[in-house]
Amino acid sequence: MTDSHPSEPAASPFEEEDYNGLQEDLADRLALRRVPGLSTERDDVAEVENRKVRLERVVLVGVWLSGTQSEAEASMQELAALAETAGAEVVEGVVQRRSKPDPATYIGSGKAAELRDIVEATGADTVVCDGELSSAQIVHLEDAVQAKVVDRTALILDIFAQHAKSREGRAQVSLAQMEYMLPRLRGWGRSLSRQAGGSGGGGGMATRGPGETKLETDRRRIQEKMAKARAEIAELQARRDIKRRERRRREVPAVALAGYTNAGKSSLLNRLTGAGVLVQDALFATLDPTVRRARTPGGRDITLADTVGFVRHLPHQLVAAFRSTLDEVADADLVLHVVDASQDDPEGRIAAVREVFTELGAEKLPEVLVVNKADAADPAEVERLLAGAPRSIAVSARTGAGIEELLALVDEALPRPEVRVRAEVPYSRGDLVSRVHSEGLIGELEQNERGTLLSAEVHAELAAALAPFSVPESAEGGRAAAG
Numbered sequence: 001m002t003d004s005h006p007s008e009p010a011a012s013p014f015e016e017e018d019y020n021g022l023q024e025d026l027a028d029r030l031a032l033r034r035v036p037g038l039s040t041e042r043d044d045v046a047e048v049e050n051r052k053v054r055l056e057r058v059v060l061v062g063v064w065l066s067g068t069q070s071e072a073e074a075s076m077q078e079l080a081a082l083a084e085t086a087g088a089e090v091v092e093g094v095v096q097r098r099s100k101p102d103p104a105t106y107i108g109s110g111k112a113a114e115l116r117d118i119v120e121a122t123g124a125d126t127v128v129c130d131g132e133l134s135s136a137q138i139v140h141l142e143d144a145v146q147a148k149v150v151d152r153t154a155l156i157l158d159i160f161a162q163h164a165k166s167r168e169g170r171a172q173v174s175l176a177q178m179e180y181m182l183p184r185l186r187g188w189g190r191s192l193s194r195q196a197g198g199s200g201g202g203g204g205m206a207t208r209g210p211g212e213t214k215l216e217t218d219r220r221r222i223q224e225k226m227a228k229a230r231a232e233i234a235e236l237q238a239r240r241d242i243k244r245r246e247r248r249r250r251e252v253p254a255v256a257l258a259g260y261t262n263a264g265k266s267s268l269l270n271r272l273t274g275a276g277v278l279v280q281d282a283l284f285a286t287l288d289p290t291v292r293r294a295r296t297p298g299g300r301d302i303t304l305a306d307t308v309g310f311v312r313h314l315p316h317q318l319v320a321a322f323r324s325t326l327d328e329v330a331d332a333d334l335v336l337h338v339v340d341a342s343q344d345d346p347e348g349r350i351a352a353v354r355e356v357f358t359e360l361g362a363e364k365l366p367e368v369l370v371v372n373k374a375d376a377a378d379p380a381e382v383e384r385l386l387a388g389a390p391r392s393i394a395v396s397a398r399t400g401a402g403i404e405e406l407l408a409l410v411d412e413a414l415p416r417p418e419v420r421v422r423a424e425v426p427y428s429r430g431d432l433v434s435r436v437h438s439e440g441l442i443g444e445l446e447q448n449e450r451g452t453l454l455s456a457e458v459h460a461e462l463a464a465a466l467a468p469f470s471v472p473e474s475a476e477g478g479r480a481a482a483g
């Protein structure tokens with residue numbers, strides 16, 4: 001397909017002399033990886049209608065559109081990791097270099113025929129494509145390779161469906177799945193019933209007739225379910241909003257841990273707060289965000305939220321459906337952007353995460369780049385990443401290295417409380433003094449016979465509560481040493 005490379009006999013079915021090494025390499029690695037023992041069966045109405053890829057033998061197919069060889073390799077390896085996370089066994093991975101995906105079959109039709117041979121030879125039951133395919137592409141490719149075809153979006157949705165535990169998480173995933181499914185119903189109906197008919201041309205017309213009624217019913221049923229899911233999410237979101245507003249009212253600064261999936265966000269939350277959050281060497285281990293309290297070395301209380309991991313080309317249906325969850329990021333006062341320094345192409349991951357930040361309207365928030373897994377990473381790589389961000393720190397959630405420093409940096413990076421106060425708080429109002437400790441920044445503090453004399457920076461609401469006890473800067477010999 002490409003013109004820029006002189007042709008040579010290609011050893012591998014898919015393209016190209018300068019690519020063979022990579023492919024064999026890839027095939028080797030892919031063949032080795034397997035995630036055993038993932039739970040499989042779960043009966044969810046929405047899931048039943050979806051395309052599951054668990055416990056299947058899959059062949060991965062990518063179209064290498066642009067970028068370097070190592071980027072193409074990274075993308076395929078990530079697809080393999082996703083497939084395995086979903087519970088599939090990857091038996092083969094192939095890439096075709098093209099200027100754009102084939103509008104009919106994603107990969108070129110000649111390559112599709114070769115892919116069919118691979119599917120047959122390996123006994124695979126499913127082909128997973130590294131992109132988002134139209135329903136027509138799925139149908140045509142299924143016809144060509146005689147196996148089920150699943151795209152990257154469906155794969156990610158399937159993983160989310162397997163991992164979502166809370167009511168809210170499950171409703172969000174099922175909404176996203178239905179949104180994905182709705183425009184593809186026609187194609188699927190056709191391909192599943194395997195009606196005959198030419199592989200080109202008429203497209204959806206082939207389903208006209210008796211099938212049409214069924215299609216309409218399905219569509220209506222799904223739309224009804226989507227409405228129900230939306231209502232459920234809205235209700236749960238209202239509760240989440242109340243909690244968040246409560247935190248806001250108390251003006252506890254909100255810090256969100258965000259970043260690429262498997263970067264170590266949950267591990268960091270555990271390190272920072274002792275929360276026993278699930279940590280797993282798996283993609284999208286966390287779907288239900290946990291919010292915990294923590295205290296900075298400066299004595300300020302903060303909330304720390306663990307969040308859903310991001311991935312390249314995170315399906316927009318998911319971003320939309322997880323909106324209320326992801327608002328933990330959008331509403332934060334500070335984002336800790338966690339990146340795994342031990343993996344390939346951390347910059348690509350950082351960029352992918354920032355794209356999602358933008359989609360969430362969180363791109364302007366103060367950010368600390370937390371370069372994690374420093375224990376396992378190349379120190380030069382860590383240095384490079386640190387240098388690439390104005391505010392950054394290297395840590396290891398595993399060994400605990402850098403954690404204290406991270407907390408200190410949080411202190412520094414958080415917006416400072418805006419009101420300076422000086423007050424003499426009677427001993428009967430010890431509660432106010434402890435609020436100043438945890439919610440403000442204390443300058444001076446001393447006890448005298450009337451109460452606690454303090455000067456501090458606090459937020460507006462606390463300043464108002466302290467107002468009855470305020471004393472002018474000059475009054476009282478501020479630092480009467482002996483007390």
Ligand SMILES: Nc1nc2c(ncn2[C@@H]2O[C@H](COP(=O)(O)OP(=O)(O)OP(=O)(O)O)[C@@H](O)[C@H]2O)c(=O)[nH]1
Pocket residue numbers: 260261262263264265266267268278279280281282283284285286287307308309310372373374375376395396397398399
């Ligand atoms: N070597 C090393 N491994 C780490 C470190 N932090 C986390 N890990 C490992 O990385 C894997 C992922 O950790 P998690 O904390 O679950 O990552 P996450 O970002 O919450 O992942 P998702 O919730 O799936 O998006 C686990 O196997 C952790 O043990 C670290 O500092 N060093």
Ligand SMILES: [Mg+2]
Pocket residue numbers: 265266267278279285286306307
């Ligand atoms: Mg997690």
